[in-house]
Amino acid sequence: MFRIFYATDVHGSEKCWKKFLNAGKWYKADVVILGGDMTGKAVVPIVKSDEGCYRVSFLDQNLTLRSREQAEDVAKMVSDRGYYPVHLSEGEYLDLVSDQKAVKALFYKMVISTMERWMKLADERLSGSGIKCFVCPGNDDILEVDDVIRASKTVRHAEGEVVELPDGYLMPSSGWTNRTPWDTPRECSDEDLGRKLEAILSPISDFSKCIFNFHCPPYGSGLDEAPELDDQLRPKFAGRSLVPVGSHSVKRLIEKYQPILGLFGHIHESKGVRKLGKTIGINPGSSYEQGLLLGAIIDLDHKGVKQYVLTSG
Numbered sequence: 149m150f151r152i153f154y155a156t157d158v159h160g161s162e163k164c165w166k167k168f169l170n171a172g173k174w175y176k177a178d179v180v181i182l183g184g185d186m187t188g189k190a191v192v193p194i195v196k197s198d199e200g201c202y203r204v205s206f207l208d209q210n211l212t213l214r215s216r217e218q219a220e221d222v223a224k225m226v227s228d229r230g231y232y233p234v235h236l237s238e239g240e241y242l243d244l245v246s247d248q249k250a251v252k253a254l255f256y257k258m259v260i261s262t263m264e265r266w267m268k269l270a271d272e273r274l275s276g277s278g279i280k281c282f283v284c285p286g287n288d289d290i291l292e293v294d295d296v297i298r299a300s301k302t303v304r305h306a307e308g309e310v311v312e313l314p315d316g317y318l319m320p321s322s323g324w325t326n327r328t329p330w331d332t333p334r335e336c337s338d339e340d341l342g343r344k345l346e347a348i349l350s351p352i353s354d355f356s357k358c359i360f361n362f363h364c365p366p367y368g369s370g371l372d373e374a375p376e377l378d379d380q381l382r383p384k385f386a387g388r389s390l391v392p393v394g395s396h397s398v399k400r401l402i403e404k405y406q407p408i409l410g411l412f413g414h415i416h417e418s419k420g421v422r423k424l425g426k427t428i429g430i431n432p433g434s435s436y437e438q439g440l441l442l443g444a445i446i447d448l449d450h451k452g453v454k455q456y457v458l459t460s461g
Contacts, residue, residue, distance in 0.1 A: 149454065150314040153177035155443040156363070156413030157286070157434035160188020160230040165266050167441040167461065172279035175445050175459070179313060180279060181306075183413040184286020184323040184363035185434075186263065186293065191232045191255050194219050195241045206231070229437050232258035256290065263293045267300040274302040280313075282306045286323035286363040286414065287334040306361065308348055315450045317357045317408075320348045325364035325414055326395045329381050342397030349405065357450075358407040365412035366399035366424065368392045371431040373418045390417070402427050408452050411444075421456065428453055435460075 153171045158164040165186075172180040194213075195203045202213040204222055207229075213219050223233035234254065236244065244250055274281055283297055284306040297305040304311065306321035313319055322345055326338040336344070345362065352358060365371040372394025375383040383389075393415065402410060402424050410429040419433025419442060432442045446456045 149447060149449045150178040151176060152179045152181060152313075152446045152448070153443055153459075154181045154183060154411050154430065154446065155432060155441055156183030156411075157185040157416055157436060158182065158230070158441070159185055159288070159434070159436045160232065160262065161228060161436040161439060162224075163228040163439040164230075164436050164441045166269070168443075169270055169273045171441070171443060172274070172281070173277065177445065178279065180281050181319075181361060181411065182281075182283045183361060183411055184284050185288045185413065186266070186283070186285065187259050187289045188230045188232050188262070191234050191251070191258055192226045193234055193236050193241050193244070194223060194226075195236050195238060197238055228439050232262065234258065256292070259290060260292060260296060263296045267296060267303060270303050271301045280304070282311060282319070282321070282361075284321040284323045284361060284363065285334065287325040287328065287332040289323065290333050310348065310351055313359070315357070315448065317359055317448065318352060319359045319361050320345075320352065321361040322348055323363040326397070328393075329377065338395055338397050341395055342400065345397065345401055349401070355405040355407055358405065359409045359411065360398075360402065360407045360427075361411045362398055363412065363414050364398055365394040365415060365418065365431055366402050366410075366429070367394040367396045368399065369394060369424060369429055370422045371412050371418045371420055371429055372415050374415050375417070402429070409446065409448075419458065421458070428456065430456065430458075432458055 153175050192206050202219040204211045226233040282304045310318050310320045324334045372392050373390040374393045375387040376389040376391045406426040410427050412431045416434035418431050422429045430444045432444045443459045447454045
């Protein structure tokens with residue numbers, strides 16, 4: 149018997165990443181898996197005025213802070229919610245807002261530096277623990293993070309690989325998805341996604357002890373329901389209208405190979421467990437902006453899945 153803890157879509161949240169690193173010990177898991185989308189959503193400037201105050205605009209709030217200590221407290225709150233706080237002078241801020249290329253370069257710099265710090269923290273906390281850790285970047289993660297993850301001593305980069313787990317289980321992994329409205333770094337047509345995944349699966353001859361770790365859930369599974377959007381990418385009917393947005397190719401591969409377990413993410417609102425033929429499909433969902441790490445504990449033995457439970461903490 150061995151235990152997996154699975155989570156996904158932490159999107160830059162410092163609090164969720166730290167909780168993930170502690171989850172193996174807390175839940176007595178042998179293997180911890182992060183299923184994708186480690187990247188935060190945006191840079192948040194903390195601007196120091198010539199008078200020594202600090203100005204921050206965050207989540208529709210305009211804050212004026214009187215001390216460096218207050219600014220640091222807000223920076224921590226910003227990073228815990230999945231954004232990248234950056235201290236700037238008034239001049240630096242004015243130069244930045246007038247140069248979109250500079251904004252993008254700063255965002256990429258923050259993504260990489262945060263990932264480097266996260267991998268260092270992982271090495272500190274997981275070294276000598278005996279816990280196996282696998283991370284598979286998702287569609288929102290820039291390609292440059294792959295080498296940062298590969299440099300870790302304790303975190304295994306799983307994208308495009310078939311990794312061995314205890315009791316003879318195999319886990320093919322990919323963070324790529326079908327097309328989204330946001331033109332993210334790791335998305336492609338559904339047909340191309342199917343070809344990518346088939347190539348990853350090609351070395352596997354026996355799928356009876358196989359776990360699909362695919363960021364994109366299968367179409368129409370109930371694990372892929374997202375708010376319907378209008379032409380301006382705004383949720384229709386205040387977000388109450390949900391539509392399936394998953395991958396037909398992922399659905400076809402599950403129907404074809406019937407792995408024992410499917411671990412999915414990508415659609416934060418579709419937390420749940422579904423039986424997909426012989427496959428148990430799990431999407432733990434995501435509440436990263438609230439600092440909550442949603443996850444799943446799965447116990448397996450040589451015969452299959454013994455039990456599972458969704459977690460929140």
